[in-house]
Amino acid sequence: MxxxxxxxxxxxxxxxxxxxxxxxxxxxxxxxxxxxxxxxxNKRWEDLPMLPADIVWRPSTGIGYEHVKVREENDQILIDSIVIGSQDTNDIFRVKYDIVLDKSWVTRAVAIRYLGEDQGLLLSSDGNGIWKDEQGQVIPELSGCVDIDLSCTPFTNTLPINRLSYEPSQQQEIQVVYISAADLSYKQVKQNYTLLENGKDSSIFRYRSGNFTENITVDSNGIVVLYPNLFYREMGPDAR
Structure with missing residues (x-):
C-alpha cells in the first residue's frame, strides 16, 4: 500500500x-x-524546492554583473542583489535591491538604492494592490498592482511566473509596478505572460509589454536562464 x-x-x-x-x-x-x-x-511553481538560490547573470551586451541570493525566512522569501552595469550614457552604476515576498510569491516590499549614494527608493504593499511610499502614504497610481518589474534585472520576471498558474498557450495579463534603475522612478504598466513550452527542466514564456515581446527561458524553479539580447545566466543551475 x-x-x-x-x-x-x-x-x-x-x-x-x-x-x-x-x-x-x-x-x-x-x-x-x-x-x-x-x-x-502541470507544475505548481510555488511548491518547487528552489531555496536557497545563488545566481549570477550577465548582460548580453556591454559590461556588468548581477549577483542575487534568494532564501526563505519566517514564512517569507527574501531576495537581495547587487547589480553592476552601464547606462545608455556608458556611465557605470552600482545598485543594491532587496525584495520581500510572501510564500505565494506576492511582493510585500522592495528597496533599491545606488551604492555609495544617498539616493534610494522604498515601496511596500499589502499584497492586494495597495502600495505605500517610505512615509507610509498610499500611492493611488499603483493601485491594483501585485508584482514589480525592476529594469536592471531579469529576476523580477520570476515573480508573476511563480505566483500565477499557467496552462499551455494561456495568456496571463497583469498590472505591475515598473521601476527604472536609471532614475528610480516608478509607474504602473500592463504586461502579459504566456506559457509556450512546459518541460521537465525548463520552460519558455512569451513576455510582452507594450510593443516589446521576447521569449524567456526559465529553469524548473521559474528563474530566468536566458533572456535573449538582454541577460544570460553565468552561475547557478542551468547556467549558459
Missing part, C-alpha cells in the same frame, strides 16, 4: 507509474479509473 498526497499531482503520478488501473479504496466502493501515466503534469 502506498500513501498518496492527492493535492500533489506529481505524488499521484509517482505512486501509480507502471500501473494501468488505480482502484478507489474507499469503503464499499468498487470503482476504478484508467489513468494515462505519461500525461504531462
Amino acid at each position: 502506498v500513501r498518496v498526497d492527492f493535492s500533489d499531482p506529481s505524488s499521484i503520478v509517482a505512486a501509480i507509474r507502471g500501473h494501468e488501473i488505480v482502484y478507489n479504496c474507499t469503503a464499499d466502493a468498487k470503482l476504478h479509473t484508467v489513468i494515462d501515466t505519461e500525461a504531462e503534469v
Whole structure:
C-alpha cells in the first residue's frame, strides 16, 4: 500500500507509474479509473524546492554583473542583489535591491538604492494592490498592482511566473509596478505572460509589454536562464 498526497499531482503520478488501473479504496466502493501515466503534469511553481538560490547573470551586451541570493525566512522569501552595469550614457552604476515576498510569491516590499549614494527608493504593499511610499502614504497610481518589474534585472520576471498558474498557450495579463534603475522612478504598466513550452527542466514564456515581446527561458524553479539580447545566466543551475 502506498500513501498518496492527492493535492500533489506529481505524488499521484509517482505512486501509480507502471500501473494501468488505480482502484478507489474507499469503503464499499468498487470503482476504478484508467489513468494515462505519461500525461504531462502541470507544475505548481510555488511548491518547487528552489531555496536557497545563488545566481549570477550577465548582460548580453556591454559590461556588468548581477549577483542575487534568494532564501526563505519566517514564512517569507527574501531576495537581495547587487547589480553592476552601464547606462545608455556608458556611465557605470552600482545598485543594491532587496525584495520581500510572501510564500505565494506576492511582493510585500522592495528597496533599491545606488551604492555609495544617498539616493534610494522604498515601496511596500499589502499584497492586494495597495502600495505605500517610505512615509507610509498610499500611492493611488499603483493601485491594483501585485508584482514589480525592476529594469536592471531579469529576476523580477520570476515573480508573476511563480505566483500565477499557467496552462499551455494561456495568456496571463497583469498590472505591475515598473521601476527604472536609471532614475528610480516608478509607474504602473500592463504586461502579459504566456506559457509556450512546459518541460521537465525548463520552460519558455512569451513576455510582452507594450510593443516589446521576447521569449524567456526559465529553469524548473521559474528563474530566468536566458533572456535573449538582454541577460544570460553565468552561475547557478542551468547556467549558459
